[in-house]
Amino acid sequence: MSLDLNTILKDWPHENGNIKVRKIAGLDGREKLQLRVDLGVLQMELAGRPDGRRPHNCESLLEYHQRRATRAAGKGETYELTPEQCAELQQEGIQYYHRYLSLFQINDFDGVVRDTQRNLDLFTFVSEHTDREDFSWSLQQFRPYVLMMNTRAKASIFLGQGKFAEAIAEIERGRDGIVDFLQQSNFPELVSKSSEIAFLDEWLEEVKAKRPLSKLEIMQREMETAIAKELYERAAELRDAIKLLQAKKH
Structure with missing residues (x-):
């Protein structure tokens, strides 16, 4: 069997500006998610850690550290992440980013909610377990984007059910969450420059315009x-x- 990927890549060409995603049947009998990138294909599991690994027999590195932190708290001890551990957690978060981005393209909004919430939990966990502001901000800087994607997925679920009022409330809640985060950060001036807030504001008006009158x-x-x-x-x-x-x- 050839290790050359050209056959796969030629049959599924990359297109600039177009996110291409598909589900395929894996050799293990489970569905896999594939994301076409310029130099190849990223293949991910649909549940658990995207690369299918179970670090320290846990679903993810985040879960592993969360368990250790809980045990430490039970003993009255603090749990401090090392720089290397922060870097490993950030790399793991990127896997989930690729997956929720892919799931959004195929309208798997429940999966997007799951993975975006997981990364939001990651940001919070790292902030709570490191004294290094640079480590914390290296993740927290992405909170507005992840909140926006989480909001888009939740509101899209409501819209698919014809629940316009709930969708509007979800968009407003997500927008306010981004505003609150930025205002409490060291960069409150970003509120007026946030592309995430601008997107949700525009989408909110579109949804309101399409909402059937009561x-x-x-x-x-x-x-x-x-x-x-x-x-x-x-x-x-x-x-x-x-x-x-x-x-x-x-």
Whole structure:
């Protein structure tokens, strides 16, 4: 069997500006996720650590260190990450980044929520277990982006279910989370420059514009139209109906 990858690469060419992802059947019988990159293909497991390894018999290095930190806390001890451990955790986080980016392309939003939340937990864990601000910020600088992707996935799930109000609330929550993080960081001026905030603001307006009007909103617009046309009897009927509907909601 040839080790040359050219056959695979030629049949699935890379395209600049286009993220190409596919699922394939692995030799072990499990589905794999493949991401086409300029110099080849990244292949990932769909669950667990993307490379399929189990460091220290744990699902991930993060889980391994979390367990050790929990044991240390139980003994009243502090758990401090070494620079090498921080670097290893960051490399592992990149694997999950590649996977959630790929999962987003195939609309596996549940998987995106899982992996983005996992990396958000990673950022928090490293910040809590190192005194080095540079190590902490090397990960935390990506929090706005990961929060945005987490928000996009959660809101997309709601939109797929036709739950516009919930999707709008999720987008607003994600946007506010990014603003809060940046304002509390050493770089609050980034709030006005954040591409993540700008994207969520624009998407929020798009979703609001597509949201079907509620029964109450339809009646309110009908009442405004009736008043404008001086159909006061109809306007009064609508006003009473609106009050009744509002009372039922409370």
